Amino acid sequence: MEKDYEKRNIEILDELKKDLDGVKTSNDLVLVKAKYLGKEGIVTLLSKKMKDIEPEKRGSIGKIINDIRTNVTTLIEEKDNYIKEELLKKKLNDEKIDITLPSKKLRRGSMHPFNRITEEIEDLFVSMGYDVLSGPELETDEYCFQRLNIPLGHPVRDTQDSFYVDVDHLLRTQTSSVQARCMEANVEKSPIRMICPGKTYRRDDDATHSHQFGQFEGLVIDKDVTLANLKGTLEVMAKTLLGEKTKVRFRPSFFPFTEPSVEVDVSCFKCGGKGCSLCKNTGWIELLGAGMVHPNVLRSNGYDPEKYKGFAFGTGIDRLAMMKYNIPDIRLMYTNDIRFLKQFDRKELK
Numbered sequence: 001m002e003k004d005y006e007k008r009n010i011e012i013l014d015e016l017k018k019d020l021d022g023v024k025t026s027n028d029l030v031l032v033k034a035k036y037l038g039k040e041g042i043v044t045l046l047s048k049k050m051k052d053i054e055p056e057k058r059g060s061i062g063k064i065i066n067d068i069r070t071n072v073t074t075l076i077e078e079k080d081n082y083i084k085e086e087l088l089k090k091k092l093n094d095e096k097i098d099i100t101l102p103s104k105k106l107r108r109g110s111m112h113p114f115n116r117i118t119e120e121i122e123d124l125f126v127s128m129g130y131d132v133l134s135g136p137e138l139e140t141d142e143y144c145f146q147r148l149n150i151p152l153g154h155p156v157r158d159t160q161d162s163f164y165v166d167v168d169h170l171l172r173t174q175t176s177s178v179q180a181r182c183m184e185a186n187v188e189k190s191p192i193r194m195i196c197p198g199k200t201y202r203r204d205d206d207a208t209h210s211h212q213f214g215q216f217e218g219l220v221i222d223k224d225v226t227l228a229n230l231k232g233t234l235e236v237m238a239k240t241l242l243g244e245k246t247k248v249r250f251r252p253s254f255f256p257f258t259e260p261s262v263e264v265d266v267s268c269f270k271c272g273g274k275g276c277s278l279c280k281n282t283g284w285i286e287l288l289g290a291g292m293v294h295p296n297v298l299r300s301n302g303y304d305p306e307k308y309k310g311f312a313f314g315t316g317i318d319r320l321a322m323m324k325y326n327i328p329d330i331r332l333m334y335t336n337d338i339r340f341l342k343q344f345d346r347k348e349l350k
């Protein structure tokens with residue numbers, strides 16, 4: 001009787017080996033596994049027959065059937081591992097990377113002319129000991145106008161067509177608001193040396209004006225600041241940003257927050273002062289507004305004008321970039337046209 005079972009063991013294993021030879025995929029293997037170990041499988045049926053065997057033979061025959069089950073399971077597991085390994089090998093082979101192939105070219109971004117100028121300005125003033133500050137773009141009427149000696153109803157408000165959000169709040173029309181905030185925060189501390197580049201807003205929209213544009217403001221407060229200091233500072237700035245040969249000219253002007261006020265022109269850096277289309281044949285280009293901080297402004301922001309003096313200047317960043325890089329329309333600065341931006345990738349623009 002045991003002999004029959006041992007014979008059966010060999011038969012089953014032979015048949016299984018043949019079946020496994022034909023197995024190519026995990027799905028094939030599932031079918032083979034079911035044929036031997038499934039509910040109606042060959043090995044399962046053998047075990048079920050155990051109950052018909054005389055009790056004294058059950059031990060030895062049970063052991064043979066267990067051996068059969070172990071052998072069958074081992075062979076199937078081996079095949080399973082083999083299939084998985086082959087799959088992995090195939091996958092690795094398919095995904096093989098040839099590191100000797102040339103790579104795809106990565107397109108490098110370029111610096112926006114606006115940021116390029118802003119960084120140049122910041123570098124220059126930081127090297128002269130200035131702090132770089134920022135202030136809120138949504139500003140109160142008080143900081144944007146009143147603290148800068150522009151009371152309600154002052155006519156200069158008309159020249160800075162503003163976006164009001166409610167009666168007291170507007171999108172700031174000038175970075176001069178940061179002058180007031182900075183003085184207030186430092187009351188009677190000196191010196192103050194700061195610049196503040198940032199976004200400003202006015203209701204304008206044409207080739208040279210945008211409703212949103214960049215300005216930067218400069219402010220120095222100390223006990224003995226003079227107009228000559230302002231002149232020297234702006235000369236350094238003009239030469240650094242626009243070239244060593246740049247000449248600077250001061251014209252009397254008016255701003256409510258400075259007294260005296262000046263308009264600062266630079267010699268045309270395109271024609272060198274001879275006259276061309278950029279300078280409209282005058283040889284000069286208007287660069288910025290500036291002046292000595294008005295006593296009323298010092299007073300409204302906590303400084304005693306008898307003890308402290310200051311100078312301030314402010315200009316459009318876009319305007320500077322447009323002049324420097326010969327950009328004809330301010331709207332190009334904000335439309336993110338890749339063809340426009342790409343031009344600033346060139347080294348010679350540095």
Ligand code: PHE
Nearest residue numbers: 174176255289290312313314
């Ligand atoms: N805020 C002025 C403007 O927007 C510029 C300015 C700043 C003038 C500081 C004088 C002093 O036109």
